[in-house]
Every structure is written in C-alpha cells, then in structure tokens.
Amino acid sequence: MERRFLVALFAIFVLFFGSLFAFFTSSSGAFQSLQWNLGTDSKKTGKTANPDGVRLNAPATTPPITTPPATTPPVTTPENQTNAPVPTAETTPPPTVTTTTTPPIPTTTTPPHTTAPGFALPGFGDSVSTYDNAWAFYLINEANPLPAGYNPNLRYVYKQYRADSRCADYAIQMLEDAKKAGINLMVISGYRTELLQQQNFDALMQEFIDKGHTKEQAYNLTKQEIALPGTSEHNAGLALDILSEDWYMHHTSLTNDFDKTAEFNWLVGNSWKYGFILRYPDDKTPVTGIIYEPWHFRFIGVKRAKEVYESGLCLEEFMIQT
Numbered sequence: 497m498e499r500r501f502l503v504a505l506f507a508i509f510v511l512f513f514g515s516l517f518a519f520f521t522s523s524s525g526a527f528q529s530l531q532w533n534l535g536t537d538s539k540k541t542g543k544t545a546n547p548d549g550v551r552l553n554a555p556a557t558t559p560p561i562t563t564p565p566a567t568t569p570p571v572t573t574p575e576n577q578t579n580a581p582v583p584t585a586e587t588t589p590p591p592t593v594t595t596t597t598t599p600p601i602p603t604t605t606t607p608p609h610t611t612a613p614g615f616a617l618p619g620f621g622d623s624v625s626t627y628d629n630a631w632a633f634y635l636i637n638e639a640n641p642l643p644a645g646y647n648p649n650l651r652y653v654y655k656q657y658r659a660d661s662r663c664a665d666y667a668i669q670m671l672e673d674a675k676k677a678g679i680n681l682m683v684i685s686g687y688r689t690e691l692l693q694q695q696n697f698d699a700l701m702q703e704f705i706d707k708g709h710t711k712e713q714a715y716n717l718t719k720q721e722i723a724l725p726g727t728s729e730h731n732a733g734l735a736l737d738i739l740s741e742d743w744y745m746h747h748t749s750l751t752n753d754f755d756k757t758a759e760f761n762w763l764v765g766n767s768w769k770y771g772f773i774l775r776y777p778d779d780k781t782p783v784t785g786i787i788y789e790p791w792h793f794r795f796i797g798v799k800r801a802k803e804v805y806e807s808g809l810c811l812e813e814f815m816i817q818t
C-alpha cells in the first residue's frame with residue numbers, strides 16, 4: 497500500500513511537471529509577441545530587449561539633432577559697405593525750408609509792350625530776340641538806290657496794293673488790329689514798279705513846270721516828293737502810304753493835315769510794333785531830303801522799328817548812330 501502511494505505520488509508529480517513543460521513549449525510564440533509589443537523600437541533598430549519588456553540604458557536612438565548651419569547673412573557694417581555711397585552731410589540734400597516770406601511785390605515799372613492777343617508774327621511783342629527781320633534794315637534813298645532790276649516777291653496787303661511778301665503779314669495784322677481798335681485805315685499806295693515811279697515822277701515834274709518853274713527847279717522840287725526811280729522805298733515793296741477812310745473822302749490831294757487825325761496818332765503810336773516807322777517826320781526833311789509825309793510808313797523789322805521809334809531819330813540818323 498505504501499508503495500502504491502509513492503507510485504501514485506510519483507505519477508502525479510510526473511504528470512504535473514509534464515503538463516507544465518508542455519504548456520511552456522507551446523506558448524513561446526505568445527511570449528515573443530508580448531516581448532515585441534513592449535519593445536517596438538528595439539525591433540526596428542535591431543536592438544535586443546530584456547525579457548521584462550523594458551529597455552534599460554538604451555542608446556540614444558533618436559537621430560542627433562543636427563542644427564542647421566548658421567545661415568544668417570553676415571552683418572554689414574558701414575565699414576565694409578564700400579560700394580554703397582555713404583550719405584554724408586555734404587551730399588545729403590538740405591531739407592526744403594518752407595519760408596513764409598511775403599510774395600514779391602509787383603513792380604510798377606513800365607509794363608511790357610503788348611497788343612491785341614493772337615498776334616503771332618515773328619518778333620512781334622518781342623522787342624529784341626528771335627526774329628529781328630534784319631533783312632529789312634537798310635537805307636533806300638537817293639544816295640542808296642536799289643540794285644538795278646530789283647524785283648521783290650510781293651503779296652497783296654490791301655485791295656490792289658502789294659508789299660514785299662516778307663512784311664505783308666505784319667502790314668495786314670496792323671490794319672486788322674487798327675480796325676479792332678476803331679481805326680479804319682486804308683492803303684493808297686504800296687509796291688511800285690520803277691516804271692510807275694518814273695511816270696509819277698514825270699507827271700509831278702510837269703506840274704511844277706506848268707506852274708512856271710524851270711526844268712531844273714521842277715526836277716529838284718519833284719524829287720523831294722517822289723523819289724527817283726530805284727531810290728524809292730515803294731520800289732522795294734517796303735513802304736505803304738496809309739490814310740484814314742474818312743480823311744481820304746474829304747481830300748483831293750495829300751496834305752499834312754492828316755497828322756491831325758486819330759488814325760495818324762494810332763499809326764505813330766503802334767506801327768512800330770508791327771515793324772513800321774514814320775519814315776519822313778516833320779522835322780527831318782533836311783536829313784531825309786523828303787518832305788514831311790505823315791502817310792508814309794516803312795517796314796524795317798520789329799526790333800529796329802522799336803529802337804528807331806524810341807530814339808526819336810529818322811532812319812538816316814539812326815543808321816549813322818548804329
């Protein structure tokens with residue numbers, strides 16, 4: 497009996513430990529799963545982990561923190577900015593100083609010469625500059641005749657009367673501006689051919705002869721009123737004989753009393769603005785050799801006309817002076 501008991505005890509003992517052995521050999525997979533589930537990092541890195549699933553003193557598996565290289569631009573200091581201009585006190589523009597000065601006081605000097613707006617001929621209203629019409633500034637008289645056969649280009653300025661084309665616009669403008677000012681002018685003579693000049697000269701000379709003068713006396717008297725052919729400003733197309741319509745209607749011949757009219761006063765006071773001058777003034781006959789002709793106006797250019805007008809000289813005197 498005792499022996500059975502020992503055998504049974506032995507069998508139980510064997511059976512117990514056998515079962516226990518079988519259990520462990522069949523559950524090894526679960527054991528491993530447990531192990532990897534606790535140490536996922538070690539599986540990825542191939543490192544071994546202890547069985548309890550906790551890694552101890554694991555090496556730092558995190559990648560080293562690589563700090564990016566310093567990419568900040570170098571600090572530019574004024575010393576190494578050799579290319580860029582360094583503002584200095586000298587080159588810095590001074591700040592705009594807004595002063596509170598009073599506006600300039602208008603001067604009360606002589607106002608500039610002006611006339612009706614819209615006049616755009618060269619030199620007009622511009623006493624000395626751009627265009628001085630220098631071509632027109634020359635003497636034509638008995639001592640200074642025109643070249644033989646002088647034949648200027650002509651343009652009509654008033655009805656059938658013509659003038660040198662270069663001064664025609666000035667004459668036309670003068671007549672128009674006068675009209676706007678209530679001054680009705682009329683041209684009674686412009687360009688004359690030398691043939692017409694000769695015919696006029698001969699006719700007047702005959703009148704003096706008919707009055708009892710000798711031929712020599714008649715010749716000298718005539719040339720004071722009508723220039724010899726080739727010595728007349730009319731032959732150059734630079735002279736206009738101008739009257740007023742009213743005065744013309746009440747006279748049968750040219751007389752000095754035209755200078756009593758408003759039209760004459762307007763002409764004397766304004767013609768220079770258009771380049772014309774009163775060519776044979778009352779007190780200049782000894783110089784010009786021509787009688788007083790308040791109707792005869794000569795173009796010499798705007799610049800010179802202004803100068804002659806202001807000088808009070810006749811053209812011969814002015815020429816000597818200049």
Ligand SMILES: [Zn+2]
Nearest residue numbers: 735736737792
């Ligand atoms: Zn004339």
